[in-house]
Amino acid sequence: MKKTILFISFTFVTFFANAQSEEADALLDKISMETCECVENKGLDYSKISSSKLELEFGICIMESYAKNKRKAEKYLDVSLNDDASLEKFGEDIGFLMVNNCPDVIMALAGNYAADEFEETKDDLTLIGKIINIETTQFNTIEIKDDSNRVQKLLWLEYFEGEEFLSNSKVLKKKNMEVVYIEKELYDPKIKEYRNFKIIKKISVL
Structure with a gap:
């Protein structure tokens, strides 16, 4: 039953x-x-x-x-x-x-x-070097020293692939990084004018 x-x-x-x-x-x-x-x-x-x-x-x-x-x-x-x-x-x-x-x-x-x-993607640019500093302000600024020892500053405005590497101090100090970025005209309040900024789109370890 x-x-x-x-x-x-x-x-x-x-x-x-x-x-x-x-x-x-x-x-x-x-x-x-x-x-x-x-x-x-x-x-x-x-x-x-x-x-x-x-x-x-x-x-x-x-x-x-x-x-x-x-x-x-x-x-x-x-x-x-x-x-x-x-x-x-x-x-x-x-x-x-x-x-x-x-x-x-x-x-x-x-x-x-x-x-x-x-x-x-057609306007993507590439930079190779070591990250030497991350400056935390309203928008994070990443400083990278390239092969010619020139320091380049790039803005971290939004999520990008490889973002997790920036929290790994060992990777930042010892590894070369490849950074894919675009150049975009943004307003700079310091000079009260628009100028080109490098905006990070992707970071990977070489």
Whole structure:
């Protein structure tokens, strides 16, 4: 008798879970199609719009559709509007479905990201030397002595690959480092003018 009850309970739970999954899949597909329609109705010129602008429009359209279907979304979708990871996963799920529903939008987004990445990387510069000092102010300044014994100053403005090496004093004192950076014009309050600064993008140990 107990086995029968357990089997019935398991069957009911499995059926309910499958029904929930089907509802969630159908809702995701609906949001995907509504997002496609929303983006396409904006009449955007994909050849001119930047990836960040297109991504913004994409995100706005997703959230508009989510709002339209909020009651079902809260019931069937595991999405938290206060959790960046949850929202990112939600966006990825919708984007995956949009490949079938409106491939031109996704291809445009992918193409613009590639173009932006090329624009960002084509101006990368490289410096090799030893880090001799890290000055901590409002923005950290890294001082590197290159092969010609010239001291170069670079700004640490944001996270970059290899950042963890800067906390290892043994590496800093003994190893040559390769630093990838870009030059960017920023306002210098000391001289009250704009000038070029070296901004670190990546550090690696040679």
